[in-house]
Amino acid sequence: MVTQLHSTAVSTVASVRARTTLGKTRERKRRGALSVVTRGVVYVHSAPPAICPHVEWALSDVLGSRVSLAWTEQPASPGQLRASVSWSGQPGTGGRLASALRKWQMLRYEVTEEPSPGADGERICYLPGRGFWRAAISASGDAMLGESQLMDLMGRADGLDDLISRISSALGTEVDAELEPYRRAGEGTAVTWLHQVG
Numbered sequence: 238m239v240t241q242l243h244s245t246a247v248s249t250v251a252s253v254r255a256r257t258t259l260g261k262t263r264e265r266k267r268r269g270a271l272s273v274v275t276r277g278v279v280y281v282h283s284a285p286p287a288i289c290p291h292v293e294w295a296l297s298d299v300l301g302s303r304v305s306l307a308w309t310e311q312p313a314s315p316g317q318l319r320a321s322v323s324w325s326g327q328p329g330t331g332g333r334l335a336s337a338l339r340k341w342q343m344l345r346y347e348v349t350e351e352p353s354p355g356a357d358g359e360r361i362c363y364l365p366g367r368g369f370w371r372a373a374i375s376a377s378g379d380a381m382l383g384e385s386q387l388m389d390l391m392g393r394a395d396g397l398d399d400l401i402s403r404i405s406s407a408l409g410t411e412v413d414a415e416l417e418p419y420r421r422a423g424e425g426t427a428v429t430w431l432h433q434v435g
Contacts (some may be wrong), residue, residue, distance in 0.1 A: 275353035276325040279334055281306070282419035283317035283345040292320075292344070295337040300324060313422040314345075328356040335361040335369070345419060352376050362412050370412040380408045 281292055289308055296304040306320035324330065331350030338346055343365055351374075352358035358374035372380040382390075382404070390407060394400035405411070 273328055273353050273355070274325055275328050275330070275351050275356070275358075276323065277331045277334075277348065277350035277358075278321055278323050279338075280319075280321045280347040280349075280420075281338075281344060282319055282347065282416060283311045283314045284308075284319070284341075285316075285343060286318055288341050288344065289318055289320075291341065292338065295340075296322065296334060299330065299333045299337050300326065311419065311422055313418040319419070319422070328353045331359055331361060335363065335371075339363065339369075345416070347416065349374070357381065360409075362409065362416060364412065364415055367412070367415070370409050372407070372409055382407055 279296065284292060286308075289306070293304045293306055296306075304322060306322055308318040308320045311317040311319040324334070328350070331348045335346070335348040338344055338348075344363065345365060346363050348361045350359050358376070359371060360374050360380065361369060361371045363369050373383070375381050386407060387404075390403045391400060394403055
């Protein structure tokens with residue numbers, strides 16, 4: 238009787254855990270194994286109109302479902318279009334999405350992934366002429382620097398001013414300053430939700 242109650246209690250707790258929301262990340266039980274699901278957003282801040290279908294195809298390939306974005310004019314860059322899409326999938330999907338867009342160096346984009354059990358969140362930005370900037374992100378959205386990163390920055394710094402500059406660069410201060418006009422120009426636009434298949 239005690240074994241049966243313990244067994245029932247354990248399976249009930251496991252069932253509740255499989256449906257529990259952990260912050261903004263959910264765990265799903267799939268075919269007997271627990272799979273972690275996280276979410277994020279792809280912001281294409283500026284893209285030439287001719288490239289827009291290619292962006293949709295690249296995102297579709299990663300997510301495993303058809304992506305159709307609502308493109309709008311980008312006031313911060315006349316002649317360019319902007320769009321954003323929210324996604325859900327396994328941890329690491331944000332990196333795969335950013336990587337899928339890297340072949341079009343004229344794009345300006347940002348990919349976020351929320352933290353999930355066992356994985357930090359991250360933000361990946363790409364700016365033409367500057368390349369990629371990538372950082373771990375806390376649950377509150379702050380860029381985080383690990384101990385080894387700080388030790389490396391301190392070891393390479395040539396004085397306090399250089400250290401401050403290196404920390405600022407690692408935190409993405411310049412990237413944020415360059416992206417801010419594009420972000421503000423997109424306020425109030427619709428966001429599409431997509432879910433990774435499989």
